[in-house]
Amino acid sequence: MHAASAESPPVMNPAPPQARTLRKLFLTIYLRGRSSRGLKLKTAPKSVGRKLALALGAYTLFGLFTLQFVVNHQPLFALAIYAHSMTFIFLGMFVSSSAGEVLFNKDEADILMHRPITTKDLLWSKIRVMIQISLWLAGALNLIAFVVGVYTVDGTILFPFIHIISTVLEALFCTGCVVLTYQLCLRWFGRERLDSLMTMTQVVVAVAMVMAGQLLPRMMFQMSKSGLLQFNARHWWLGLLPPAWFAGLDDTVAAHVNAGSWFLAGIGLLATVLVVWLAFVKLAESYGAGLQSIGEMVSRPKTRSGSQRRWTEMMTAVPPVKWFSPISRAGFLLTTAYLFRDRDVKLRVFPGIAPMLIMPFIFVFQDTRVMEGFGVAFSSGFLAMVPLLTLDLLQYSQQWQASDIFRAAPMAGPAELCSGARRAVLWVLGVPSLILVGFIVWVVHHHVADLVLFLPGIMLMPVMSLVPAALGRGVPLSLPNEEIKSAGRAMKMMVVMFVAMGVSGAAAAAYKFGYFWWMILGETVILLPVYFGLVAFVSRRRWKPLE
Amino acid sequence: MISLNQLTKRFGQQIAVEALTLEIPAGQIVGFLGPNGAGKSTTLKMLTGMIEPTGGSAKICGFDLKTQPVEVKRNVGFVPESGAVFESLSGLEYLEMIAALYGIPQDAARIRIRQFLTFFDLSFDTLTDKLLGAYSKGMRRKVVITAALLHNPKVVFFDEPLDGLDANAAVGFKALIQTLAREGKTIVYSSHILDVVERVCDRVIIIDKGKLLLDGKPDELVAQHNSGTLEHLFTQLTGGAELERRAEDFAKTFR
Numbered sequence: 033m034h035a036a037s038a039e040s041p042p043v044m045n046p047a048p049p050q051a052r053t054l055r056k057l058f059l060t061i062y063l064r065g066r067s068s069r070g071l072k073l074k075t076a077p078k079s080v081g082r083k084l085a086l087a088l089g090a091y092t093l094f095g096l097f098t099l100q101f102v103v104n105h106q107p108l109f110a111l112a113i114y115a116h117s118m119t120f121i122f123l124g125m126f127v128s129s130s131a132g133e134v135l136f137n138k139d140e141a142d143i144l145m146h147r148p149i150t151t152k153d154l155l156w157s158k159i160r161v162m163i164q165i166s167l168w169l170a171g172a173l174n175l176i177a178f179v180v181g182v183y184t185v186d187g188t189i190l191f192p193f194i195h196i197i198s199t200v201l202e203a204l205f206c207t208g209c210v211v212l213t214y215q216l217c218l219r220w221f222g223r224e225r226l227d228s229l230m231t232m233t234q235v236v237v238a239v240a241m242v243m244a245g246q247l248l249p250r251m252m253f254q255m256s257k258s259g260l261l262q263f264n265a266r267h268w269w270l271g272l273l274p275p276a277w278f279a280g281l282d283d284t285v286a287a288h289v290n291a292g293s294w295f296l297a298g299i300g301l302l303a304t305v306l307v308v309w310l311a312f313v314k315l316a317e318s319y320g321a322g323l324q325s326i327g328e329m330v331s332r333p334k335t336r337s338g339s340q341r342r343w344t345e346m347m348t349a350v351p352p353v354k355w356f357s358p359i360s361r362a363g364f365l366l367t368t369a370y371l372f373r374d375r376d377v378k379l380r381v382f383p384g385i386a387p388m389l390i391m392p393f394i395f396v397f398q399d400t401r402v403m404e405g406f407g408v409a410f411s412s413g414f415l416a417m418v419p420l421l422t423l424d425l426l427q428y429s430q431q432w433q434a435s436d437i438f439r440a441a442p443m444a445g446p447a448e449l450c451s452g453a454r455r456a457v458l459w460v461l462g463v464p465s466l467i468l469v470g471f472i473v474w475v476v477h478h479h480v481a482d483l484v485l486f487l488p489g490i491m492l493m494p495v496m497s498l499v500p501a502a503l504g505r506g507v508p509l510s511l512p513n514e515e516i517k518s519a520g521r522a523m524k525m526m527v528v529m530f531v532a533m534g535v536s537g538a539a540a541a542a543y544k545f546g547y548f549w550w551m552i553l554g555e556t557v558i559l560l561p562v563y564f565g566l567v568a569f570v571s572r573r574r575w576k577p578l579e
Numbered sequence: 580m581i582s583l584n585q586l587t588k589r590f591g592q593q594i595a596v597e598a599l600t601l602e603i604p605a606g607q608i609v610g611f612l613g614p615n616g617a618g619k620s621t622t623l624k625m626l627t628g629m630i631e632p633t634g635g636s637a638k639i640c641g642f643d644l645k646t647q648p649v650e651v652k653r654n655v656g657f658v659p660e661s662g663a664v665f666e667s668l669s670g671l672e673y674l675e676m677i678a679a680l681y682g683i684p685q686d687a688a689r690i691r692i693r694q695f696l697t698f699f700d701l702s703f704d705t706l707t708d709k710l711l712g713a714y715s716k717g718m719r720r721k722v723v724i725t726a727a728l729l730h731n732p733k734v735v736f737f738d739e740p741l742d743g744l745d746a747n748a749a750v751g752f753k754a755l756i757q758t759l760a761r762e763g764k765t766i767v768y769s770s771h772i773l774d775v776v777e778r779v780c781d782r783v784i785i786i787d788k789g790k791l792l793l794d795g796k797p798d799e800l801v802a803q804h805n806s807g808t809l810e811h812l813f814t815q816l817t818g819g820a821e822l823e824r825r826a827e828d829f830a831k832t833f834r
Contacts, residue, residue, distance in 0.1 A: 053679040057665070064667035064710075142663040146627035148652040324631050525810045 050149060054157035057132065062165060088172040091122070101184055108187040108287040112279035113194070115177040116202055120275045122173060123133035123166050123206040125383070131210045132156050141323060150322030159211065159312060170449035174199055183278065193246065198278040201304045204272060208307035215315035273298060277303065315338065318557070342394035353459075359443060363452020367426060367508050368460055376430050378512070384425045385461075388414050392469045396476055402451040408482045408538040411469050411535030412489025417528045418465060419457045427500070429509035432544065438507065439575055447571040450506035454497050462493055488539040488555055489532075495559050496531075498566040504576055580603040580734060580765040581626070585635035586606040588621050588789075595621040597789040598635065603767065603782075605733070608760045610780035610797070611769040617801045618789040619769045620660055623736045626767075627657045640733050653681065656732035660769075662723050666712030670722050671703075673711055674729060681730035688729065695725040698755065699748060716743035724746045724752070734765045741772060753779050777801075787817050 063084065096538060101111040135158060144154065174195065200501035270276045280296025287293075347353060348365050370377045392411030429435075438449060470483055500506040535555075542551035581603040590598040596618040596641065601806060603609055613619045626637060628648040641648040664673055671692065678688030696703060699721040720743040724793065727735060732748045737756070741749045756766050770776055776783065777797045785793040793800055793816065797809050806812035815821065 048679055050682075053676055057668075057676050058673070061665055061667055139661070139663040141629060142659040142661045143665065144680075145629040145654065146652055146657040146659075147677070148649045149680060150649060322627070 037352070051157055054149070054153060055160055058158055058161040059164065062130070062134075064159060069349060088168060090168060091172035092175050094118070097174055098177045102180055102332055105185050108181060108191065109279055109283045110295070111177065111181055111187075112183050112198075112282040113275055115174055115181075115195070116198070116275035116278045116282075117273075118459040119170050119173050119199060120206060121203055122169060122204055124210070124228040126169060127162060127166060127207050127210045130216065131162065134162060135214060135319075136323065144442045145323060148255050151323060152316055154323070155316055155319045156312070159207065160235075163207050167200065168200045169205050180347055181282070184287075184487045186287040188286050191282065194282050194285040197574055198300070199279045201281070201300065202274070202278045204308055205278075205300075205304045208304070208311040212307055212311035212315065214309060215318050216319050218321065219315065223575070266564045268355045271299075274300070274303070286422070290302075353455075354550055356455070357448055359441075359448035360452035360455070363449040363508065364456040367451075367453040367456035368428070370429070370509060371460060372423075374429070377426065377509075380420055380428065380513075385418050385421050388418050388421060389465060392465075393472070396469065405482060405485055405543050406536070408473050408477070409488065409536040409540035409543065410533065411473070411536075412466070412486040413492070413532035413539070414489075415465050415469060415488040416492040416496055416535075417532050419454065419462045419493060420499055421528065422457045422461055423454060423497060423500040423506055423508075426457070426508045427511045428513050429511075430513060432510055435507065435510035438510070443574070445574045446507045447501070449508070449571060450501035450570060453506065454501065458494065462497070466490065466493075485539060485543055487552055488535055491552075491555055491559055492535055495563050495566065498563070501570045501573070502566050505572065506570070533551055580607075580640060581767070582638040583626075583635070583661055584637070586622070586625065587634035588618070588625060588630070589633045594789050596625070596632075596786075599786070599789075599791055600635075601784065601791070601794070603765055606760050606763045607782055608756060608766040608768060608780045610776035610783040611786075612771075612773070612776065612813060613786040613792075617787045617817075619786065620738055621768060621789075622786070623657070623659075623738050623767070627655055627736055630654050630809050632809055647658045653730075654733045656727035656730065656735040656759065658720075658723055658735075658737045658740045660742070662720055662742065664715070664719060664723060664726075666711055669708070669710055670706035670718075674706075676821060677726045678729050683730060691729055692725065695721075695728070697814060698751065699725070703725045717748065719744055720744055721748065728759075730754050732764070733760065734767070736767045736769075738769045739771070740768070740773065743772065749775075773810045773813055774808070782804050783809065785813065785816060793817050 095115075098111055098115060099157030100106075101114070135155075139363075178192040178195055181187045182189055277296045280293045281300055283293040284297045347368055348361055353361060353364055371381065372378070391414045393406035395410045395414075438446065441570060443449070466486065466489070470486055473482060473486075474480060539548070540549060542548045581601070582597050583601040586596060586599040587594070588832075599622060611619055611622070618668065622632070623823065625632050625650075626639065627643070628644060630646070636645065638644065639651045640654040642654065675685060675688055676694050676764075678685070678691070683691070687792055692706070696706065701718065701721060705718070706722075711722065714722065724740060727737075732754070740752065744752060747832070751773065754765055756768065760766050761783075768776065768780060780797060783793070783797045783800060784791065795803075801807065801812055803810055804812050804815065806815060
């Protein structure tokens with residue numbers, strides 16, 4: 033034990049209040065991520081901060097879409113409801129995906145629960161950080177709309193001011209709803225089921241938000257002949273949607289003072305006050321109990337139902353999984369187990385692939401006279417991308433350090449492990465979703481011949497599922513969650529969607545003009561060497577250095 | 580200093596800690612022992628206010644655990660077995676954050692942090708430069724121990740504190756807890772390294788399946804049971820006597 037190193041300059045700051053210390057802590061953790069994976073202080077915040085700045089930039093660009101409300105002479109209410117819908121969806125997804133991790137973190141219990149902090153201070157610090165980040169996102173999303181609103185047919189200079197207020201209220205409402213859901217789950221279903229309920233709630237909320245993002249604009253707006261969106265205000269159910277309440281507030285102050293807008297604004301204000309009071313004041317006491325239950329979960333032994341265990345055992349005991357190599361079978365079991373048991377993986381994977389699973393339904397239910405088979409072809413194209421996206425998302429885990437065991441095992445490379453993971457995803461997600469959508473196509477279209485349009489997607493699926501492993505990104509659960517925080521994900525998703533649409537479009541066109549089987553032949557000729565080339569390439573891959 | 584009265588914790592049907600009654604005076608180093616799943620960590624988590632007891636009561640420094648939990652926490656330091664830290668903070672950021680939670684001004688906190696750095700032979704640059712995620716297990720453990728002692732608590736609970744520490748640090752740590760006890764602090768030390776417990780602790784408490792099995796001075800207990808060492812006594816009491824034969828059987832499977 034040595035003498036002290038050189039003295040640092042004296043610092044004369046008093047201790048900051050606990051609440052401010054906690055807020056600073058949770059904001060830092062959000063910006064840097066919970067696991068730093070050996071990063072240095074100088075580089076970590078920069079890289080995450082840059083990604084956040086990129087995401088905020090992308091959100092701002094997304095706001096450019098509101099310009100067409102001016103070009104198309106739409107009323108302020110239409111712009112406001114669109115802006116609030118998008119804000120609601122993006123904030124809902126952000127809050128629901130981060131609330132579980134922020135509100136009920138297991139590691140945090142060991143660090144903070146024995147410190148002299150009240151649960152109220154802890155809860156409020158977390159909520160304030162979530163609202164702060166929500167407001168950054170909402171601000172970026174609405175930045176262009178603040179200006180655009182003034183130039184709509186009935187907009188006034190008051191719009192930016194009232195839209196700021198209504199957006200803040202919406203952020204409070206959105207965060208309050210998610211926190212309230214957790215508190216109610218805790219109160220109604222008890223501590224024992226909190227963990228699984230949290231997962232289910234988050235998955236359902238995130239998937240619902242993705243669905244709402246895809247469906248609502250299609251229901252509220254119609255494409256005009258000039259290719260611009262026309263708002264359709266005739267739907268009675270608009271009044272039931274929270275974005276309409278906040279749009280009503282904008283409309284009341286910045287456009288028309290009418291009974292309808294006042295009514296919507298009133299509901300919005302009342303609902304926000306009620307939700308905020310219930311979530312952050314009335315039920316805040318349950319939060320302490322929730323945190324304790326997390327501490328108890330760490331202490332108590334985890335049990336698993338016999339049926340769950342038998343199910344996973346059965347999966348690996350039946351042919352052809354039984355005939356896989358032991359390593360491939362291990363990869364299969366690990367992937368299947370995490371896909372259906374691990375809260376963190378489920379929360380990432382299912383909302384992540386939700387757009388790919390929802391788009392086929394939208395295409396299938398579109399007007400068949402207009403689509404002429406395009407819907408079916410597009411469905412299969414999108415479904416072909418599900419394994420690729422799933423495998424990409426499966427790389428990340430809170431338990432990534434456990435993947436060191438793969439490197440310690442006598443395997444030259446990750447090929448067999450990746451193969452097991454790939455087969456698991458194809459079997460438990462890819463094939464069942466194809467069968468389900470195929471069945472729906474048959475029910476909706478009553479035309480079995482249409483199902484041949486699934487062929488290009490079916491052929492593409494195994495090839496695309498090899499891509500993550502070929503890019504060296506196919507080892508399941510081997511990277512920390514923080515590495516997924518990237519604006520590049522949205523770009524990746526767009527590229528994947530373009531590929532899916534390209535192949536499906538070609539298939540649908542070939543079907544329409546009578547060249548479908550030629551197209552299948554062409555696809556086979558291209559895909560077969562690509563498939564075997566990728567398999568050979570992946571099998572030659574060696575472990576990447578750990579740095 | 581610590582007073583437990585019929586302290587009980589149940590998880591559903593399972594009893595983790597059953598009616599534990601104890602008195603621990605100030606300045607004592609108590610070894611808290613038991614096999615895996617005996618209820619040691621659950622007891623420590625109850626005494627640090629992390630989980631709520633199902634029954635019974637406990638007082639620490641005169642404060643009731645149930646009615647005055649924040650006061651109890653202000654007087655208690657805890658090194659959890661997990662050694663969990665916020666990995667994306669630097670060591671200094673983490674320790675200053677902990678100090679702020681106890682209301683210690685930043686300048687006073689830095690002075691104390693420097694004292695611990697000196698004790699653990701760590702440089703200030705290491706503490707400021709790297710995020711905790713990049714620390715070795717031993718370095719992280721040193722930060723966790725520092726975080727538990729920074730506010731000068733009257734009672735300190737250690738759950739496997741030597742896990743990850745190198746030999747020099749472990750020797751230094753043993754000297755540290757003896758010094759702390761001489762200054763009147765109460766130390767509750769849970770560990771599986773029984774020879775260290777035997778050398779360091781004034782008193783040993785052994786629990787199994789949530790129940791108190793033995794409580795007394797290590798040398799007196801060893802003498803009473805004719806065990807030779809605390810390790811032998813522990814294995815006799817907790818059913819570990821068969822282990823050598825089981826190890827032989829296990830080795831046979833490789834032959």
